[in-house]
Amino acid sequence: MNRKAPITIGVLIASGLALGMSNVSTTDKWSWGENIGFMNWRDAGTPIGNQGASFDGDHLSGFVWCENLGWMNVGNGSGPYPNDTGLRFGVNIEPDDRLSGFAWLENAGWVNFDGGTMAGPPNPARIENGRLKGFAWGENIGWVNLDNASVFVGIxxxxxxxxxxxxxxxDLQLMLFGFGSGPGAQLLDGDVNGDGFTNLDDLQLLLFNFGFVCY
Ligand SMILES: [Ca+2]
Ligand SMILES: [Ca+2]
Incomplete structure (x- = not known):
């Protein structure tokens, strides 16, 4: 008789840790929850950079570290997520750049990214001008503030x-065409780190971000 192996959230979390690198800003990578403290969206854990969240077109993937409650799983990368069962969850990015869906916080359960619609006046979780805005809501943790002027998550x-x-x-074609330019190389020459030269540092940065969609 066949028996299916039980799949647990823990297994999903463990496999998810092998996901790609984060495209969250290296400096603006924080949100704050009233009961969960600061949340690092980019590079908590070891090795640094292996664990963070990514914004991938119409969905999020990866993990956010919450200082008081551990990892928050925003999706396993197979989005957009239907959020119709406890295993097919994740945070989606709607066509109007509003967020929707659920994340799973290992020590506090579901976090609702439609939650901002419950606030008055409504301030939904969303992407605006290359950063997160609004609020998410968790039944056991209260509000998660994505809206602070100086502490925020940039993409x-x-x-x-x-x-x-x-x-x-x-972009790769332009960079290869301009490869070796400088001093005085511009963005269109492939100088993506702004140091005036187009070289291997820029190529590395491009390959690191390859496939990402900007907001
Ligand atoms: Ca481009
Ligand atoms: Ca450069």
Whole structure:
């Protein structure tokens, strides 16, 4: 007789830790929850950079570290997430850049990213001008503030050479064309880190961000 192996959230979390790197800003990577403290969206855990959240077109993936309550899983990468069962959860990015869906916080349960619609006046969790805004809500943790003026989650777009909102082959082509430029190289020459030269540092940054969509 066949028996299915039980799948636990723990297994999902463990497998999710192998996900790709975060495209959250290296400096603006924090949100704050009234009962969970500061939340690091980019680079908690070891090795640094392996654990963080990514914004991937119409969904999020990866993990956010909450100082008082541990990991928050925002999705396993197979989004957009239906959020119709306890295993097919995750945070989605709607066409109007509002967030929706649920994240799972290991020590406090579900966090609702539609939650901002419950506030008055409504201030939904969303992406605006390259950063998160609004509020999420967790039944056991209360409000998660994505809206602070100075403490917020920014979404990097470090290697968009042609500034069209995506990091792809077009950008790589421009960078290779401009490779070796400098001093005085510009973004369109492929100098994505702004040091005036187009070299391996820029190529590394582009490959690191390859496939990301900018907001
Ligand atoms: Ca581009
Ligand atoms: Ca450079």
């Amino acid at each position: 990097a777009c470090a290697a968009d050479v042609n500034s069209d909102g995506a990091v792809n082959l077009d």
